[in-house]
Amino acid sequence: MNAAITSTGQREFHSGAGEQSLSLDFLHRYLLGNYRDLYAATLALDVNDHNAVLIALNLLATTAEADPDQRRAEGRLIARRLALLPPPRVYGLFRELRRAKVNNRRTRAIMRDWLAARPDLAFDAVKYRAAVKDAVRHAHLRPGGELGPFLFTPHRPAAYTTPILETWRRAHYEQAALYKLPYTVAEGFAAKHRIARAAFLERIAPRLTRLERLRLQESARTLGADAVRADLATMPLTRLASYVLALSPDDRVHRRAELTAALRTAARRSAGDQAGRWGAVVAVLDDSFSSYGSGHKRRRPLAVALACHFLLEALASEYTPLWLSGRSDALLARPYGATPLGERILDGLDRRPERLLIVSDGWDNSPPGLAGEVLRIWRTRLDPRHTCAVVHLNPVYDAADFDVRRLAPTVPTAGIRDAENLVALVELAQFAEGRTGLFELRAHLARRIEEFLREDDA
Template sequence: MTDTYTDLLACEDLLLFAAAAVSSTGQREFHTGADDQRPALDFLHEYVHGTLPDLYGLMLALHVNDHNAARIVHTLLSRPRPSADPATRVRENGLIGRRLALMPPQRVYRLFRRLAAERVNNRRTRAVMRAWLARRPLALDALKYRAGLRAAARHARVPLPAEVARFLFSGPAARRARPYTTPLLESHRRAHYAARELYGLPFTVAEGFATHHRVPRAVFLEGIAERTTAAERLRLDRGARRLGLDAPLTDLGSAPLLRLCVYVLGLPVAERRERRAELEAALERAALRTAGPLAGTWPRTAAVLDDSYSSIGSPVRRNRPLALALACHHLLRALSPDGSSHWLSGRADPLTARPAGPTRLTETILDALDTGPSRVVVVSDGYDDTPPLLSDALLLWRRRVDPERSVTMVHLAPVLDTDSLAPHRLSPAVPTIGLHDPAVLPSLVELARFGEERLGLADLRAHLLATADTLLAADRPEEAP
């Protein structure tokens, strides 16, 4: 490795930023408040953009969460670098387009409204907005995201279809004055007068009309089921069951793994036991789908999973850390069928997991190592009850018991420690990376290699460039100037 000491520091800084950008959303967590999270993230974005500007945009190729991806896009558009070489600019444009295509539309419109309010009006910003809007169902967005679409269309000077423009820029009376030829807009116009018309609208729009027309909730849910998204059906499933609908609103196994785990943990323990066969089958299907072609390919892996009281999260992210642990349990079983899971509570039934008890990681990690795995994955916020004991035990294990690194260990943390501007580390002997979505766990384990001090900035740069080029080759969006 030919990296200088400065390069090694830069590599460490970039990994620290990646860990924070994957895990933190600037919201309140169990150990830290939102007011502590936001300044820490602000500093990291400013620092990496200022010191490693050529690599800052490449972070969009990693699995940073949507909150930080939107922040990176905002920075790239509002503070362009005139000195960037053409190849870097083309790659950044491609990554911006691809990441915006993957984001929830409401978050993209929030970003566009911010850019418009700040009068970020350069050619690149307008081109990014136009390219994204060109792929959107504008009639649907006019109903669901009216303010965002209106602001983006004005700012980027996007010519809209006549009826969409009329719906967006006219007053209520003018919008309903004459019929539309666009079915969705016409259904919205008629739904003001007839309850039967609301079933042609998206769920979030139809719900208001159902209240206006005093449609019984059970009747409304049964009638609107085909117009709901998968996430909406999962969220409404419990309510529909309570109302006695004959069939559930959704096939649970088709839901994203993390959403399904959040749903399961929201059920009373007694109901989870009663529906055990259904829920376990759905979790297994979701995990196998998430693992994809990697299913069954991992070496023997031991998972150490945190179900201590702090895994309850916060009121705004309730049970999120525990849901991530449950999702990783099922995903790692799909990736490594002969692996094992070790819960801090000693729990043998993951379906009935609940946040309780102390955080005693040392004993659980040692128990996991006793099973003879090739890889250990620790999913925890890292706030152990006896930090010195944990750190010293892992250092001793790495230096004296396994100096050849025959067993790899990685710590995945779902929260940010604002004091260190990174997820809370277990020990210098174990690389730590943030975790926001279990679907990207395999790539995070790969990224953690760079935290073991065996690879430097040149290797990390090559990894980021290769990841970006692979993503863009698979799905190349329209490039902005």
């Protein structure tokens, strides 16, 4: 679970992409070969999209190794997970299945049902034409209406009756038509027609998705395309934290009220009915230099810490944040300095909170090992009855240990990718502590699977 939540096979601060991919691949193969039912069950948990695709791919590629009951259960889990994934991820999975020559009956049925459930397959055919064509060909499907000609002989018809297909055809020679297409498609036509970037962004703004607006907002502002404005209050919490950290310190100060209000709104939305129910909470938040992450995952660990800060503020009735740098202004957080986790944990425990949460990559180095000793003595000598719940949330996968890096055996550690999953991960962390066994874990997974599939039936 820790690996499937945190790792995407990309470079991290302490390990390269090759190490990450090799380590993750080993874990997938090990779980698939030894605990196939538990491996499939992780699709019902909050794994990241990269690992959800890998799990589905591995299960479909080894259909012959599953018994009928397993195939039935896996089929429902895969179908439900694919319905929740972004379409590009699913089309990427279908293309990978084609490259791997996985074409059993279950695979074709899952591809057929997913394509049939798409709300507008003509839209997909325009936006992801090559991927849709590969999926149709691999699943041996015959798309009805004008989709077949569009996918395989797109320029042959003189005109289409399907509006979006006709708009795509006209966009080849008519500039006005491209502004009725999805942004990623229209961008290519804009380059073909040599349309100025600022003018293009201004006119395509109504067609942008929520996340496209967020991604393009700053570059559009520089070009003077004021129509591209994102409603920050509707953005996912961790994504919004990443956006804030990408801004310059001067911009953050200038827009402090707007950014803080947006982060708190997103945090309250994520907290839901748990808001204000967690009692006294202290958070130790890692903003050391390693929270920069890597060129592939720039400032990702710090963004998770910042998002957790605002979420815990919403969950707690009394909240104290302790940044490793000693910073008191969370909005100006930046990756800098060593990792004095031990000192900050001592400061947190000194406040006698009901919960102490540590959000860090676990590389305690100032001095090395102090955090582990503090937690060991606290749990075994000073608080053996667990009056203070301590949980370590780690946003970085440690390829060498096939897990996220832990601070102490006496404290549960869970991987975290998005702060929105914090509440569920704190619950799951009890299994990492070793006070519960495989029976309890299976029971927990059975409940999660039932809830996961019930949402699909609803």
